[in-house]
Amino acid sequence: MSRALVLDTETTGFDPLTGDRVLEVAAVELVNLVPTGRHFHVLIDPEREVPEEAVKVHGFTWEMLRGKPKFAEVAPAMLEFLGADPVIAHNAPFDFAFLDFELKKAGHPIIDRARMVDTLVLAKKRFPGLPNSLDALCRRYGIDNSMRTSHNALLDVQLLAQVYLELMGGKQPGLELASRPAVSAPAAIQLDAVPVTRVPRPIVPSAAELEAHRAFLDKVKEPLWLALLEEPPEA
Template identity: 45%
Template sequence: MGKQIMGMFNQGSAMPPADGLQYVFDTETTGLHPSQGHRVVEIGIVEILDLLPTGREYHQYFNPQRNMPKEAEDVHGLNDQFLRDKPLFGDCYEEILEFVGSHPLVAHNAKFDERFLNAELRRVGRGPLQNRIVDTFEIARKKFPAGTRVTLDALCKKFNVSLASRSLHGALIDSHLLAKVYLHLHGGLERKLDLGTTTTKVEVPQQHENTRPVRPSRVLGVPSACELEAHNSFIRGMKNAIWNKA
């Protein structure tokens, strides 16, 4: 699977870096402490541009060259038999570094993943990651009140991000989930509305030329004596006319 996705990466590797380009990633390991000989067994990376996935991703399993403890297998479901024929991290690290370039990396509880990746890089004689790393765990801790659970699962539930596609932890699946959570931590899709530069267009009814004929104003003349007498006679003949009460 990793090789197939790597082929997709090669086809798009000429795409120039752009502002807002970041890489959400996650790892699965044989344990909690690289200092105790634990290794990375899976990595998943999702490319995002302006917080939205671009469709480019990287995924690979690794042979850790050691036995998988049961407690770790219970978390991600990866066992010795499945990982036996997978490549070593040292066979793939150049692909990973080329894929992310110098762009910022995004991870949940990022210190854990950073520590493991740096340990793997030391094994192959490379220096530690130089990328800026964004920790969504720390973002969530600052965003929500103290005591709020900010695990990836808890944040998915809080933001109504479906966990239906995941029964066990997986690096690529969790990277996709985290990309959605990361968007919500920045305000969701609503943040894309740039209200500061939006102008409201008011439709003004079109004024059509008036083609109707213009009639001359009526000129009222002064009534003659006969006309006044006829009017007064008409009024006197009316019963209870208000004019007779004046």
């Protein structure tokens, strides 16, 4: 069984080193690339004002988030859900940088970068030179993202889980073979029960066909076929 988590964050801005904070974390569980239905989702009090530019992206104001848990309060549950499995995100270094900052601030170890799977990198390798945003990939793969009127971490991870499945081949490995019953011959057919006798069916050219062939060979310089035709038959 191969377990992985698809993760997304929403933040107050672009850089935790300038004071921006995480305000939403969502993750869904995949087993063999398929969502299991288990997920982690929490809104977080960022402990600071949310700039208007960020509000336009995800729709969350500080007034909406005041009184929500602080990151330090939700970190243990988040880390338990993530476990030690790969963490998939779109433009993953962005999310990991914010989680690094928040986890260090809360006194927790950061998530090992060896676990990071960046779907943006995968998409750029698959579609070089093309737009590879989450919306662009949804359109390319025919995934309905009509509900995505703003960035929402929980909706985004659900969409990204479908995109990741497509990037990895479009179907669960082994699913088709596992779901198909073994095909066997009907019991009434016993192929090895009846001996088969092959009847020779030689192709014998007519006199007219032989004459036409000989006329063709007369036009060929030293034709080998003519020598074969003139050899006497074996006794």
